[in-house]
Amino acid sequence: MGGPGGLERWWREDAAMAGRRGALIVLEGVDRAGKSTQSRKLVDALCAEGHRAELLRFPERSTEIGKLLGSYLEKKSEVEDHSVHLLFSANRWEHVPLMKEKLSQGVTLVVDRYAFSGVAFTSAKELQLAEAAVRGEFGRERYESGPFQQRALQRFQQLLADPSLPWKTVNASRSIEDVHREIRALSEDAIRAAAHRPLGQLWT
Numbered sequence: 001m002g003g004p005g006g007l008e009r010w011w012r013e014d015a016a017m018a019g020r021r022g023a024l025i026v027l028e029g030v031d032r033a034g035k036s037t038q039s040r041k042l043v044d045a046l047c048a049e050g051h052r053a054e055l056l057r058f059p060e061r062s063t064e065i066g067k068l069l070g071s072y073l074e075k076k077s078e079v080e081d082h083s084v085h086l087l088f089s090a091n092r093w094e095h096v097p098l099m100k101e102k103l104s105q106g107v108t109l110v111v112d113r114y115a116f117s118g119v120a121f122t123s124a125k126e127l128q129l130a131e132a133a134v135r136g137e138f139g140r141e142r143y144e145s146g147p148f149q150q151r152a153l154q155r156f157q158q159l160l161a162d163p164s165l166p167w168k169t170v171n172a173s174r175s176i177e178d179v180h181r182e183i184r185a186l187s188e189d190a191i192r193a194a195a196h197r198p199l200g201q202l203w204t
């Protein structure tokens with residue numbers, strides 16, 4: 001802090017910050033699109049620029065509900081389709097009070113998957129029931145197969161077509177740094193736009 005001018009500037013910035021809420025920034029997409037890498041890089045970059053930003057991911061496997069989901073995804077347990085959909089949803093709802101508190105305190109939340117994955121993956125599964133066999137050496141967890149991811153992608157694209165949802169599409173087939181630059185610029189716009197807008201519903 002310099003002289004009185006510096007102090008005054010500091011006070012003004014502090015007062016301006018006081019009414020500002022954080023932005024909810026959700027990264028969605030199919031497996032291996034780079035969401036986890038990008039959300040980590042985004043939080044680091046925002047923090048380095050002086051924003052308050054924190055990382056969340058869903059499913060958040062550390063809670064009791066999250067452990068049920070982890071075991072289901074690792075194919076260590078079976079859960080009926082509707083029930084598991086509600087567990088994913090409950091896993092988000094159990095974090096809502098904390099998320100609202102952080103947002104209203106001015107913390108921007110960068111979220112690696114959220115409710116849109118819930119819609120895309122459950123409805124991709126409904127499609128799967130119509131097709132008989134699904135194969136692929138994609139990964140070891142449930143849903144990690146090429147055909148399944150293809151259906152989830154179709155569902156994401158249907159959600160994208162809804163003009164009431166404030167999505168921005170980012171082409172993830174470029175270098176990590178190029179994708180990061182675009183996501184960072186979009187996020188800075190979102191943070192500015194959210195600052196004085198009251199917290200609303202994600203989806204109505």
Ligand code: 2DT
Pocket residue numbers: 031058059073088089113114115117118119121122143
């Ligand atoms: P990760 O690989 O990102 O941990 O995800 N999923 C996720 C659903 O089916 N419904 C949901 O509501 C959410 C948030 C997508 C593990 C898998 O969980 C799926 C991939």
Ligand code: MG
Pocket residue numbers: 031141
């Ligand atoms: Mg995964």
